[in-house]
Amino acid sequence: MNYLARITTYALFAVLLSASTFAAGKITGKVTDSKDNTGIEADVKLLSLPDSNVIGGAKCDANGSFIIENVPFGSHRIEVSFIGYASLTVENVRLSEQNELISLDTIRLKKQDVTTDEILVEETKGLIQFSADKKIFNVKESELTKGGTALDVLKKVPMVDVDVNDNVSMRGSQNVKILIDDKPSRFVSLKQIPADAIERVELITNPPAKYESEGVTGLINIVMKKNNKLGFTGSANLGGNYTQKLSGWGGLDFNFKKNSWTVFSGIYSGTWNNKFSYSRTTDYFTPVSSLNSDGLGKNNGHWIWGQGGIEHEFAPGRTVGFEANFGTGKWFNSDNSSNNTLNSLGELASYYTTANDRNGLWENMTGSLYFNNKLSEDGQEFSGDLTLSRNRNENNFGTVKQDYDSLSNPLNTSPLNQRDTTMFKSYNLNAQIDYTHPLSKVSKLEVGYKGTFRLNDNDFNSDTLDYNTGIYQTNNSVNNHFKLNEYINAAYGVFSSSIGDFSYKLGVRVEQTNTKGELVTNGEDFKKNYFDFFPTVNLSQKIAKMHQVQLSYSRRITRPNIWRMNPFVNKFNPRFIHMGNPDLNPEYTDSYELSFMFYTPVLSVTPMAFYRQNHDVISNYNYLIDSNVSVTTYRNAAGSKAYGMDLLLSSRSLGWMTLNATFSFYNTKFDDDPSLTDYASEEGFSWKTNIRTSLMLKFVNLELFYTYTGKKVNAQGTDIPTSSLDASVSKTFLNDKLTVSLRANDILSTQQWGQDMNAVDYRSSFRNDWSSRMVSLNLSLRFGNTDENYQKKKKQKQNTNEGSDQQDNSQGR
16 A cells, blocks of 8 residues: 555646646537527537547536636547437637637537437546446557557456466456457467557446357457548557567558448567566475475567458448458567475475476467348348457477485486477357347347357377487377367347336347367267356436446356366476366356446546356366375366445546546355365455546646556465556657657566465465566557548538537637
């Protein structure tokens, strides 16, 4: 908490320092009915450009007049809305030292009955959108992730955690499903996706039946950037990072749209370079002894990622398209460790050293063919998608182990010299069709089918050096070739409707799963087939204009993956063994959530309470063999319960400053397992907070981000707390076309990762510290020659169809 106090002090100092440099103007206007010109007490919001920050607003008086004061110099957008009227947007409102007062033309709103399922709330760096089934965080403008990866983006998203091993969790659980553009992620690691290619992140904590049922805590959908502007547009990006060594990245993307054709493409490439250290302490109970390990290492690599596509619109609402992406890269990792064995008196009994050298290659390719067919103007639609992806990963691991006695005398003249190779390949085919049929103005029926076909192939080979011949000999006892194929057929139906301000979605999804595992090494195989129903309920009640209460329920499933089901014994360390369990059953979850959204022009508050009941929990299971060799495998635990609350706050009481905070509190309890009498169930409370503030100073924009994650409970222990403070300073040039940003990650060097684990015969503590403190300089240049006039006409036509108008006020009157 001392760090938090220091951070608050720094933020207050920055606010006070900037107050004297702040320059502002004033905007006035009037809102009337388009027919009788009577004044309307409308809501007026002021947004800065190009990032769409809400920086102020006003409520019109009885005559429809409004005044917005303390408006920062620069370009802005004004959004005007009122119940029973179509919303209207005023673009390009510019204030400067020469033009401090803007008096807008009279804004005339048209009466229209508008039914909507969602409420839009402006948030720092974009919109937060609350609908009946998702929460959307627009992250594309944040300078805190420039030059990073998708994992860096997720670290900044409320309710989401990313640990040192790149495991993503939401609300304390790693059983979350990752989607890319509403399709299952085809990337082995999210490090393969550049942050600058991401438009927004959608959290779907209780998905309706239309979405697949995998993921205990729901779905995280990463939406990639797409440009719908007419003409030719694009951007060039370049950056450099410094930890203890330099690394860099760069990217180029473009979009061309003319008439009914759209073509887009992008390519990014970069390197990384960092160091790490780790330590492990293991205390054995029988016989009493301990093993203490310490190591130092380095990690570096390079990557390239690209995407492209083409789309043709045959008629309004009828399109067909193809898009593809690819990624490849290489990584290199090496470390050296010392491992000391102590007897019951704490004296050194023996020790051994290891020198590890690892490297790997990844490749992934994905192609998707899709169509959308709008059958009628009232919302009848038929769409389909066929996606094929291929992943290939090759990992090489070499280790040299030398044993010594307590006096540092070598115990042998031929230390263990072993090298392992793992080749993993997967092919994924997804076929999906969806149909939407409106039943009335407020009711509709959605039905669809999805087929998921996954082929996974994991081949592990191990060789040990024979000192007599100088040749590496194959270790047939540990070599393993395992295949796992999954075929999942799913059908869903969702009925949605509304009664006044009350709306609801009722759905059911049925899935048939067929799994076949084959241990090619010895010819063994196994099969698991099961059929499941997944009901979903989503309820929403609007209160006044901008407030909303939501209640939802869903049943979820977590299927065991290939790593957990592969039965081969991996002796990656002489004292530690890993093996899968082919007898694992799926894990099921009943998930409930209640949320309330309260919004004013000054403050928005969104508390969200949740409860999860998990059955047959898939969890790690650790035990000893030969008194001092630890085995890690997986099992179905009896069950677990989790409950908690997320509180999202957003304040913009000052036009030049926004403050956003998320506080998450949750408790997890693992049920007692009668089959494991030596284990006590784990239970614990944890919390997390994210605080972000953006300061629009006179010359630059300053962004600060702080996160703290408390101790988290798992099935056999806890994860230690961690925290980080990040900052970014950015400035635009060339009429906002060039952005220069400087960011720093983990300024206080407090990020760490570790676990404390309790097993039947031992307890263990592990810590990992890597070079998370980093400084990055990034440049982004936007270019293009869009047809401005045609663009505006097209946009006005679209807004008319949606029941809203658009108006341009580039100069004051």
